[in-house]
Amino acid sequence: MIRGWYIGSSGMNAQQNRLNVIANNLANVDTTGFKRDTAVSKNFSELLIRRTNDDGVYKISLGSADAAPIIGKMSLGVETNESFTDFSQGSxxxxxxxxxxxxxxxxxxxxxxxxxxxxxxxxxxxxxxxxxxxxxxxxxxxxxxxxxxxxxxxxxxxxxxxxxxxxxxxxxxxxxxxxxxxxxxxxxxxxxxxxxxxxxxxxxxxxxxxxxxxxxxxxxTSNVNVVNEMVQMIEVNRAYEANQKTIQAGDTMMSVLWSKTASLRG
Structure with missing residues (x-):
């Protein structure tokens, strides 16, 4: 659950960066010769999950033998990779x-x-x-x-x-x-x-x-397409809200866990 908080917050930060880029594009739609920017995101390095306890028998996992083989991987969230300029021709x-x-x-x-x-x-x-x-x-x-x-x-x-x-x-x-x-x-x-x-x-x-x-x-003129930028802005807002709800859900579950643990100890 705590990991979910960090994943959700990283998603919110990435969407905020996208929103800043889109807002700047829209603000310069009438600027002569302006070239729109695009924010690109990438995943954090993914965590490989291994068995912490095994019987010591070597098992083949992803082409290698290991007493604690890989059983999966977990995403660590997203981050803004770069913001690059689109130099396509304007009208x-x-x-x-x-x-x-x-x-x-x-x-x-x-x-x-x-x-x-x-x-x-x-x-x-x-x-x-x-x-x-x-x-x-x-x-x-x-x-x-x-x-x-x-x-x-x-x-x-x-x-x-x-x-x-x-x-x-x-x-x-x-x-x-x-x-x-x-x-x-x-x-x-x-x-x-x-x-x-x-x-x-x-x-x-x-x-x-x-x-x-x-x-x-x-x-x-600028190469900013107002309609496309507005559509992307709506997408960003919805993605931001989804990440926000993920954090709220994790917070609710953690509150329930703490209250249940406290009542059992009492």
């Missing part, structure tokens, strides 16, 4: 603004922050006071030669991410677009920014088939 939203850019496939814009280079899918840019192309938080967007200077909105972006002056079609810069070996393991840093990790590997310039096509005048 496009036309804005008509020349400073807005979207990708047609996988890839990341590179921006300069006080903490170093960071990466984003949010192409909702603006022109700063110094004529630099910036994110809404004021971080300069980087080209392959450095920050992108455009001065005004009179520029054109082709499918390869090359920026041209609209008047004389002079090439200004090319977006620094990067990929990673294991994009799933990028670390979210808020404001639609990602940082590389040891597992994701370092950023490298996307070229050839790995380089996405650029769409000027569009932004990528």
């Amino acid at each position: 496009y939203k036309e804005t008509g603004s020349k400073t807005d850019v979207a990708f047609s496939a996988a890839g990341f814009f590179t921006v300069q922050t006080p903490g170093g280079e960071r990466y984003t899918r949010n192409g909702n840019f603006m022109i700063g006071k110094e004529g630099l192309l910036e994110t809404k938080d004021g971080y300069p967007v980087l080209g392959e030669k450095g920050p992108i200077y455009v001065a005004d909105t009179e520029f054109f972006i082709d499918k390869d991410g090359i920026i041209y002056d609209s008047e004389d079609m002079r090439e200004i810069e090319r977006f620094k677009t990067v990929r990673f070996e294991n994009e799933r393991y990028l670390k979210k840093q808020g404001s639609s920014l990602y940082a590389e990790t040891d597992i994701s590997g370092p950023a490298y310039i996307a070229e050839g088939e790995e380089r996405p096509a650029f769409l000027q005048g569009f932004v990528e």
Whole structure:
């Protein structure tokens, strides 16, 4: 019964973590370029149950001989294994603004922050006071030669991410677009920014088939499906309640056991 308390409480903790992830997804359903997270759970190591007393005669159990053979196993509960980001493509939203850019496939814009280079899918840019192309938080967007200077909105972006002056079609810069070996393991840093990790590997310039096509005048919406998230929220609430009832049932049985034991001793 006491083991049941711990198993039930571990289930409640895991469901609480899932609920936090779902709530964050729903809160960012209208955030440009947002990628939903998914919480993954796993079992604790399972306990192998052996006979504590036997006649000393070797018996075959799971391919081995043992005087106290394995008679079964018991689950020790569940825990949250990881929360990973789903980088599936979101839909496009036309804005008509020349400073807005979207990708047609996988890839990341590179921006300069006080903490170093960071990466984003949010192409909702603006022109700063110094004529630099910036994110809404004021971080300069980087080209392959450095920050992108455009001065005004009179520029054109082709499918390869090359920026041209609209008047004389002079090439200004090319977006620094990067990929990673294991994009799933990028670390979210808020404001639609990602940082590389040891597992994701370092950023490298996307070229050839790995380089996405650029769409000027569009932004990528979040890939959160509200209906699916709400269904999962209902599932989490029901699973949480089931684990809660398991603990309550164990507590009731333990109370009965204690009261019966006390009455017998009395």
